[in-house]
Amino acid sequence: MTPTPTPTPTPTPTLDPSGHSGGEPVRADGLDPVVSQVVRGRLIAITDQMRLALQAVSGSPTVTEASDFFTGIFLPSGAFATMGHQVTFEAAPVGALIRHLLDNGTELKDGDRIIGNDPFIGALHQNDLQMCAPLVVDGEVIAWAGVMAHQTDMGGMDFSSWSPKATEVWQEGLRIPAVKLVDGGEVRQDVLDMILAATRLPAQVGLDIRAFIATLNVASDRLKDLCGQYGTGTVQSVMTAMVENAEAGVRARLRELPDGVVRVTDYLEHDGHTDRLYAVDLVATKRGETLTLDFSGSSAQAPGFVNCSRPGLMGAVAGALIPTLGFGIPWNEGLLRPVTVTAPDGLVCTAIPPAPVGSATVETIWVACNVVTTAVNTLLAASPAHAHRAQAVSSGTMATFNLSGRDRDGRFFGLHLMDPLAGGFGAFADHDGPNAAGPMGTPSPCIADVETNEQTSPLFYLHRRLARDTGGAGRRRGGLGAEVALTVTVEKAQALVMTHGLEVPNSVGLGGGWPGGLVSQTFGAGHLPDSTDAARRATAVRPLDAHDQERFAALGPKPGSFPISDTDVFAVRWQGGGGIGDPLDRAPEDVAADVRLGLVSADSARLVYGVVLGADGSADGSDAVEATRTTRLRRELRAERLGTGVDAVPERTAPIEPDGVPVGVAPGAAWLSLSDRLRLVRNDDGSWHVRTVDGALLVEGSTRWRQGAVRFAPRLPDEVVSTLHPDLTVTAWACPVSGHLLAVDVHRRDQDPAHDLDLDLAATGPAGLLSRAR
Structure with missing residues (x-):
C-alpha cells in the first residue's frame, strides 16, 4: 500500500490469521514445494506460539480475555510475512516502528528489544504499547518479530489516557519514540522504571512488558531453530514468496471487480469540547488490479482527542481491507501492495503534532475502517463472482467505558471494559449478520465473562444481553448489538465514558438495508438498598425495567469523567450491524x-x-x-x-433472484446486478442503462441511478429523531414503479447524498466485468 504524501515512507504491513488454511500453496523459486509448505506452516505456528506466550504471561484482561493485541513476523524491510488472529488495525503500526528504526539507521544487535508508543511514529495512540526485535542469525538480521497490545493506562490528565478535554498530545500520557528496552539481552532497568513511573497501573503494565519480551524471545528462539533445520536462505525465500503470492492473489481478485469510483462518507460527532460533526470522506478508485483510496475530502483535524495520525489511518485501511478483500488469501503485506492511500497532512485522519489523538482507535480509525469496508463491499456486490460475499458495516462504533478508584482494601484499580466489542455484525447478501459478533477488524473477537470482570474489578452487572431492534432492518437483517447495565461495589469510583455513534448511524446498510441502531447511554440512581455491602446488595438488585430507564438521564456522546457510586447505574447499548436489501x-x-x-x-x-x-x-x-x-x-x-x-403500486413485484431477468430486459441481454433491486443493462447499441428489477428505467449512460429514483424522507424511530446530530439527515430512495427501497443515505443537511457508485462503462475485457456480465 503506497500512501501519498507522507513525511517519511509509511509502512503497509498485513496479517495472516487464515494463512495456514487458505490460498494457493506457497511457491518459492528453486525450493522443494513440500519444504516450502512445511516452512510456511512453521512460520505461522511461531506466530501463534507468540500469542500463547503473550497471553500466558500478561496480567491484563485486555490481552488475556479480549485479545486486543497483535503478533507477527516481518521481513528485514519491515513488511509482514505472518500475523496472528487478533486485531487487524495493529498490523501497520508495528511495521512503522521497524521502518522508523531502519530509516534512522539505528544500530541493532542480537538480543535487542525496542519499545515505542508514539502515534506519530507508529502507534495508533499512546495506549498501544509496541515492541519489536531484530531476529539475528549468523550476524545478519533475517527477519523481525513484533508485538503490540492496548494498555489500560499510560499516564496523562485522565485515567486510561483517554482525555476528552485534551487539547494537545502531551496531555495524553507518556510518548515513547523508539527506545531499546533490552540491549543485547540485558533489560535496561532505568528505561523500564521511567515507563512504569508514568502509568497509574505499573504492576499491570510492567507484567505486559515482560510478556512482550517473552513473546519476542519465543519468536527469536523458534526462528533460529527453523533456520538451523532448513537454512536461513530457505526461510527467507519462503517468507518472501508468501508475500508475493498474496500480492498476486489480491491483484487477481481486484481484476474480478468492476472498474470505477465509489464515494463513501461516514461521520463522528463531538471532539470532547464541542458537538461538532467530523467527516471521514473516501473516494475509492478501482482500476484493473489496483485500488486508490483518497481521503482528501475529510474534515480538518480536530482540537480534541478524536483525531488519528497517519499510522492510524494506515491501520484503519489494513483493518478493513484484509478481512474484506483477503478472504482465502494468506494475510500478509502482499494484500496491501496494490493499494495506494492519498491524504494530505492535517486532516482528522492524518493529524499532525501537537494534535491530541488519545481516542483515535475508537473514533477516527474506526470510522475510516467503516468507509473502506463500505467501498469494497459496494464493489463486491457488483461482481458476479463475489456478490454473495457483500456485507454491510459491522459494529460501526465502540462505546468506551473505563473505571478507576480504590477497592474495598484501599488498593488502586483500573478497568477498560471490552464488552462494547459485542456490537452486531453486518448482514451478508445471503444470510443475516451474527449477533454481538464484533467489528470487522477483530477476526477472533472475545470479551470477558461477567464473572471474570466482577472478580477482577468492583463491578456488578444488572444485565448483559442482546439489545432488541438494534440490527439494521433488511431482507437480510444485521446482527444485534448487546447492552449492559452495571454499578460498582464500592462507595465511590470514577467512570470515564465516551463514544461516537450516539448521534450518527455508523453501521450503514447496503442495497436498501437500514443502518444498525444508535448507541444509547444513560446514567442515574438505581433501585438499590442503601448499603455498601456487595453481598447484601447483590441479592436485592433487579434488572432495569422501563420505568427505571425513564428515570435515567441520557448521556451525550462525550460525557467524559464523572463519579459513580454503589447507588448509581450506568446503562449502554451498542450499535448493531447494517442490513442488506429492502x-x-x-x-x-x-x-x-x-x-x-x-x-x-x-x-x-x-x-x-x-x-x-x-x-x-x-x-x-x-x-x-x-x-x-x-x-x-x-x-x-x-x-x-x-x-x-x-x-x-403493483400487488406483486419481482422477486430477488440473482440470475432472474429484470422486467423489460430481453432474454439473453447482458446485465450486471448492482444490488438487490438494481441492474445495469446493456442496450442493443452497446450503451448501458440502470433499471430496477421491476422495470423502472432510472438512468441512461451511467450508474448514477439516483437521478431516476424517488427520493423521500423515511419514517425514523423516535430514538433516532431525538438523537440524530442536528447537521445530519436521512434520505431514502425507492423504485418509482414498485416503491421498493433501493438505498438509505445518511448525509449532511446542507449537502445532497453522493452518487456512491460510478462504474467505468467503457471498460472491456477482464479488467471490467460489464462486457461479460450476462
Missing part, C-alpha cells in the same frame, strides 16, 4: 421468528418489515387473513414511500 423483502416467517426470539419488536415487525403477526406472536402462513393483511400492509408501505395511493 426490509419489505424479508420473508414473513423470518420476521415472525425474530419476534418470537425477542430480536425484533412487534412494532418493528409491523412498521418496518410490514408483517402482521398472529395473536400468538407469529405470522401464521396458514391463516389467510394474516397473510392477506401482510401483503396489503407491505403494499401500503410501498405506496407511502412514493406518496401515492395503494392502487398505484
Whole structure:
C-alpha cells in the first residue's frame, strides 16, 4: 500500500490469521514445494506460539480475555510475512516502528528489544504499547518479530489516557519514540522504571512488558531453530514468496471487480469540547488490479482527542481491507501492495503534532475502517463472482467505558471494559449478520465473562444481553448489538465514558438495508438498598425495567469523567450491524421468528418489515387473513414511500433472484446486478442503462441511478429523531414503479447524498466485468 504524501515512507504491513488454511500453496523459486509448505506452516505456528506466550504471561484482561493485541513476523524491510488472529488495525503500526528504526539507521544487535508508543511514529495512540526485535542469525538480521497490545493506562490528565478535554498530545500520557528496552539481552532497568513511573497501573503494565519480551524471545528462539533445520536462505525465500503470492492473489481478485469510483462518507460527532460533526470522506478508485483510496475530502483535524495520525489511518485501511478483500488469501503485506492511500497532512485522519489523538482507535480509525469496508463491499456486490460475499458495516462504533478508584482494601484499580466489542455484525447478501459478533477488524473477537470482570474489578452487572431492534432492518437483517447495565461495589469510583455513534448511524446498510441502531447511554440512581455491602446488595438488585430507564438521564456522546457510586447505574447499548436489501423483502416467517426470539419488536415487525403477526406472536402462513393483511400492509408501505395511493403500486413485484431477468430486459441481454433491486443493462447499441428489477428505467449512460429514483424522507424511530446530530439527515430512495427501497443515505443537511457508485462503462475485457456480465 503506497500512501501519498507522507513525511517519511509509511509502512503497509498485513496479517495472516487464515494463512495456514487458505490460498494457493506457497511457491518459492528453486525450493522443494513440500519444504516450502512445511516452512510456511512453521512460520505461522511461531506466530501463534507468540500469542500463547503473550497471553500466558500478561496480567491484563485486555490481552488475556479480549485479545486486543497483535503478533507477527516481518521481513528485514519491515513488511509482514505472518500475523496472528487478533486485531487487524495493529498490523501497520508495528511495521512503522521497524521502518522508523531502519530509516534512522539505528544500530541493532542480537538480543535487542525496542519499545515505542508514539502515534506519530507508529502507534495508533499512546495506549498501544509496541515492541519489536531484530531476529539475528549468523550476524545478519533475517527477519523481525513484533508485538503490540492496548494498555489500560499510560499516564496523562485522565485515567486510561483517554482525555476528552485534551487539547494537545502531551496531555495524553507518556510518548515513547523508539527506545531499546533490552540491549543485547540485558533489560535496561532505568528505561523500564521511567515507563512504569508514568502509568497509574505499573504492576499491570510492567507484567505486559515482560510478556512482550517473552513473546519476542519465543519468536527469536523458534526462528533460529527453523533456520538451523532448513537454512536461513530457505526461510527467507519462503517468507518472501508468501508475500508475493498474496500480492498476486489480491491483484487477481481486484481484476474480478468492476472498474470505477465509489464515494463513501461516514461521520463522528463531538471532539470532547464541542458537538461538532467530523467527516471521514473516501473516494475509492478501482482500476484493473489496483485500488486508490483518497481521503482528501475529510474534515480538518480536530482540537480534541478524536483525531488519528497517519499510522492510524494506515491501520484503519489494513483493518478493513484484509478481512474484506483477503478472504482465502494468506494475510500478509502482499494484500496491501496494490493499494495506494492519498491524504494530505492535517486532516482528522492524518493529524499532525501537537494534535491530541488519545481516542483515535475508537473514533477516527474506526470510522475510516467503516468507509473502506463500505467501498469494497459496494464493489463486491457488483461482481458476479463475489456478490454473495457483500456485507454491510459491522459494529460501526465502540462505546468506551473505563473505571478507576480504590477497592474495598484501599488498593488502586483500573478497568477498560471490552464488552462494547459485542456490537452486531453486518448482514451478508445471503444470510443475516451474527449477533454481538464484533467489528470487522477483530477476526477472533472475545470479551470477558461477567464473572471474570466482577472478580477482577468492583463491578456488578444488572444485565448483559442482546439489545432488541438494534440490527439494521433488511431482507437480510444485521446482527444485534448487546447492552449492559452495571454499578460498582464500592462507595465511590470514577467512570470515564465516551463514544461516537450516539448521534450518527455508523453501521450503514447496503442495497436498501437500514443502518444498525444508535448507541444509547444513560446514567442515574438505581433501585438499590442503601448499603455498601456487595453481598447484601447483590441479592436485592433487579434488572432495569422501563420505568427505571425513564428515570435515567441520557448521556451525550462525550460525557467524559464523572463519579459513580454503589447507588448509581450506568446503562449502554451498542450499535448493531447494517442490513442488506429492502426490509419489505424479508420473508414473513423470518420476521415472525425474530419476534418470537425477542430480536425484533412487534412494532418493528409491523412498521418496518410490514408483517402482521398472529395473536400468538407469529405470522401464521396458514391463516389467510394474516397473510392477506401482510401483503396489503407491505403494499401500503410501498405506496407511502412514493406518496401515492395503494392502487398505484403493483400487488406483486419481482422477486430477488440473482440470475432472474429484470422486467423489460430481453432474454439473453447482458446485465450486471448492482444490488438487490438494481441492474445495469446493456442496450442493443452497446450503451448501458440502470433499471430496477421491476422495470423502472432510472438512468441512461451511467450508474448514477439516483437521478431516476424517488427520493423521500423515511419514517425514523423516535430514538433516532431525538438523537440524530442536528447537521445530519436521512434520505431514502425507492423504485418509482414498485416503491421498493433501493438505498438509505445518511448525509449532511446542507449537502445532497453522493452518487456512491460510478462504474467505468467503457471498460472491456477482464479488467471490467460489464462486457461479460450476462
